[in-house]
Amino acid sequence: LANRQMHPNDTVVKIGGNVEVGGKKIVVMAGPCSVESEPQICEIAEEVQRQGAAILRGGAWKPRSSPYSFQGMKAQGLDLLCIAKEKTGMPIVTEITNPAHIELFEGRVDCYQVGARNMQNFELLKELGKTNTPILLKRGFANTLEEFLMSAEYIMAGGNDQVILCERGIRTYETYTRNTLDISAVPALKRLSHLPVVVDPSHAAGIYWMVEPLAMSAVAAGADGLIIEVHNDPAHALSDGAQSLTYKHFARTMDKVRAVAAAV
Ligand code: PEP
Ligand code: MN
Numbered sequence: 001l002a003n004r005q006m007h008p009n010d011t012v013v014k015i016g017g018n019v020e021v022g023g024k025k026i027v028v029m030a031g032p033c034s035v036e037s038e039p040q041i042c043e044i045a046e047e048v049q050r051q052g053a054a055i056l057r058g059g060a061w062k063p064r065s066s067p068y069s070f071q072g073m074k075a076q077g078l079d080l081l082c083i084a085k086e087k088t089g090m091p092i093v094t095e096i097t098n099p100a101h102i103e104l105f106e107g108r109v110d111c112y113q114v115g116a117r118n119m120q121n122f123e124l125l126k127e128l129g130k131t132n133t134p135i136l137l138k139r140g141f142a143n144t145l146e147e148f149l150m151s152a153e154y155i156m157a158g159g160n161d162q163v164i165l166c167e168r169g170i171r172t173y174e175t176y177t178r179n180t181l182d183i184s185a186v187p188a189l190k191r192l193s194h195l196p197v198v199v200d201p202s203h204a205a206g207i208y209w210m211v212e213p214l215a216m217s218a219v220a221a222g223a224d225g226l227i228i229e230v231h232n233d234p235a236h237a238l239s240d241g242a243q244s245l246t247y248k249h250f251a252r253t254m255d256k257v258r259a260v261a262a263a264v
Helices: 038-050 075-088 099-105 122-129 145-157 185-192 201-205 208-220 247-263
Strands: 013-015 019-021 027-031 055-057 092-095 111-114 135-138 163-167 197-199 225-229
Touching (some): 038 075, 055 075, 075 099, 099 122, 111 122, 135 145, 163 185, 185 197, 201 208, 208 225, 208 247, 225 247
Parallel strands (some): 027 225, 135 163, 163 197, 197 225
Antiparallel strands (some): 013 019
């Protein structure tokens, strides 16, 4: 179902009714790694929207490597995302880690994010396949493209064909960056599949100043969109501050991304 050979035309995934991912325009999803408070998520939403982001991202349930790290605001975080959505009109994308949460998310979240750590959580994928809500499926940091596409297939086999593929960096021997952005995944996925491809330069780099050049290269390579972490105060972020952009830096990154998009 995900295979380009069976479906030559590009799939366009509609999020929140009017944002098209996989169409002509580059779609930017932006926001904090974690929802931290109502003023925080609302201020960031307004700011990224002003700079041209079409979709608001923000984690409520955070799958952290350490059990002692901030685990997210959970249901309260979801409520705050909905408030930000109401204020700005921006559709929201947030991570789901447990199939038991679908009931709580359905009808409120415009796009489910499946995180890298859950790319092969097949029970979660199968349950999401029963919904009609778009899914942003992130590539596991140690998974091949074949495995990645098979995970998309799990969702689609259940009847949900609204899947967006997200390359977010893979684990290699290089330690300078948090992960290594597999830029070749973009043309490879576009060739193998008709699904839209989005790149997450924030988790790939792990370093804020590298997000802009990686975002530009993703668009140059043919990505349909980007998901970028932006924070009101990166130094005090409860998660992923080191890779989060300030408003000013995000504005500059958007200018550069638009320039690349116009050139390709
Ligand atoms: C995130 O988007 O904040 C996140 C946890 O991403 P990933 O699953 O790619 O690590
Ligand atoms: Mn993050």
